[in-house]
Amino acid sequence: MSNSKEGLNDSATAPVGKCEGMCPVDEIKLRECEGLLHTLEIAQGTEKLKRPKADKEKIVKMFSRPAAGRSDPKPKDLRPPEVLHRTVIYLVQSVLPSKQLPWNEVYDFVFDRFRAVRQDMVIQRLMGKRAVDILEIMVRFHIYAAYRLCEESVFNFDKRINEEHCQECLKRLLYLYTTLDSSFSNRAEMESLYLLFNLGNADAIRHALNLPKSLRQSEPLQMAFRVTWAYLQANYVRVVRLVKKLEFLQACAVHQHLISIQRDALRRMSVAYHSKACRYPLDHLGEILGIGSTVSLQAMCQQCGLTVQDGKICFQRGNFKEQEKNSLYPLDFIDSMLSSKSVMDILVKDNG
Structure with a gap:
C-alpha cells in the first residue's frame, strides 16, 4: 500500500x-450520439436540437x-x-x-x-x-x-x-x-453517525466500544452513546430530549428510528395511562415526543387507534393498533437546524 x-x-x-x-471523452461522444445526456448536462442553446450537445463543464x-465479456x-x-x-x-x-x-x-x-x-x-x-x-x-x-x-x-x-x-x-x-496511518479530524463525527444510523444494533455498539479512548470520549460519540443507552433502556422521553441536542446530521441519522420510538412510547402510555376518565394533554405529548405539528401528532394517535378530542388523548390499552409500516415525516426541531445551513455547509467539511 x-x-x-x-x-x-x-x-x-x-x-x-x-x-x-x-467525464471521459469517449463517453461524451457516445452519449451525445445516442441522446443520453441528462437535462443538467446539456449545453445552453442546444436543448431543442435533435441531438443536444454536452456542456463540457457539467457532464x-x-x-x-x-457486463460479462466487457474488457476492464x-x-x-x-x-x-x-x-x-x-x-x-x-x-x-x-x-x-x-x-x-x-x-x-x-x-x-x-x-x-x-x-x-x-x-x-x-x-x-x-x-x-x-x-x-x-x-x-x-x-x-x-x-x-x-x-x-x-x-x-x-x-x-x-x-x-x-x-x-x-x-x-x-x-x-x-x-x-x-x-x-493518519488521523482524520472528521472521524468522531462519522463514527457517531454510524452508531446513530444503526441505533441499537449490537455490531455497531460493539464497534464503538472498541474504539480508542480518545475517540470514545469525543463529544459526538459521547452524545451518540447517551442516545443509544436511553434507547436500550426504552427511555424514549430521554431519547427525544437528547436527539434535540444533536448536530443536524446526527439528528437526521436517528430520524429513521424516531417514528418507531414515538409509536412505542404511545403503546407504553396506552398501558400506563389506561383509564376511561384519564385525558392526556396533546400539547404536552407533542413536547415529550418531539412532534411540533399538532396535525401530525393527531394523525399518529388516530393511526394507533387512540381517541383525540378537545386537545386531549384518551389512552385505552385495548384500542391500541400496531402499525406494520411506519410512514416518515419531517420534524420541526430538525427542520429548524436546516434553515440556516447550505447544502455545501452540511456535506463538505475540511479534514485537516
Whole structure:
C-alpha cells in the first residue's frame, strides 16, 4: 500500500486513472450520439436540437454496471483521486442546490454519478486522504437525502437502496480509518453517525466500544452513546430530549428510528395511562415526543387507534393498533437546524 497521505492505491497492479475531466471523452461522444445526456448536462442553446450537445463543464461520468465479456476500463476512462474529488465537490456545490428540477430528480442524478465515482475508486483500489474525503461527503449526502426525501413515495425515492449505499460508504470509510496511518479530524463525527444510523444494533455498539479512548470520549460519540443507552433502556422521553441536542446530521441519522420510538412510547402510555376518565394533554405529548405539528401528532394517535378530542388523548390499552409500516415525516426541531445551513455547509467539511 502506498504510504503517501493522498494514497493512490493499495496495489502496484491496480490501474491508475488518466482522465482529467469529470467525464471521459469517449463517453461524451457516445452519449451525445445516442441522446443520453441528462437535462443538467446539456449545453445552453442546444436543448431543442435533435441531438443536444454536452456542456463540457457539467457532464459527469455515468454509472455503468459491469457486463460479462466487457474488457476492464482503460486508464484514459478512469479519473484519478483529485479529479474524483473535484467531481464530487462540483455535484455538491453546483448540482444539489439546483432548482431546475424537483429535488428527488436532482438526488437521482447525483446518486448515479456518486456511484460512478465509487466505481472508479474501487477499480483503482484507492486509499488515503482523498478516498476518505470523498466517502465522508457521500455518507453525509445519503443521510441528508434520507431526511429531506422522507415523505416521498417509493416511486420517487427508494429509502432502502439509499440506506444500503449509505451503509456501504460508512463501512468502507471506517475500514480506511483503521487501516491508514493518519488521523482524520472528521472521524468522531462519522463514527457517531454510524452508531446513530444503526441505533441499537449490537455490531455497531460493539464497534464503538472498541474504539480508542480518545475517540470514545469525543463529544459526538459521547452524545451518540447517551442516545443509544436511553434507547436500550426504552427511555424514549430521554431519547427525544437528547436527539434535540444533536448536530443536524446526527439528528437526521436517528430520524429513521424516531417514528418507531414515538409509536412505542404511545403503546407504553396506552398501558400506563389506561383509564376511561384519564385525558392526556396533546400539547404536552407533542413536547415529550418531539412532534411540533399538532396535525401530525393527531394523525399518529388516530393511526394507533387512540381517541383525540378537545386537545386531549384518551389512552385505552385495548384500542391500541400496531402499525406494520411506519410512514416518515419531517420534524420541526430538525427542520429548524436546516434553515440556516447550505447544502455545501452540511456535506463538505475540511479534514485537516
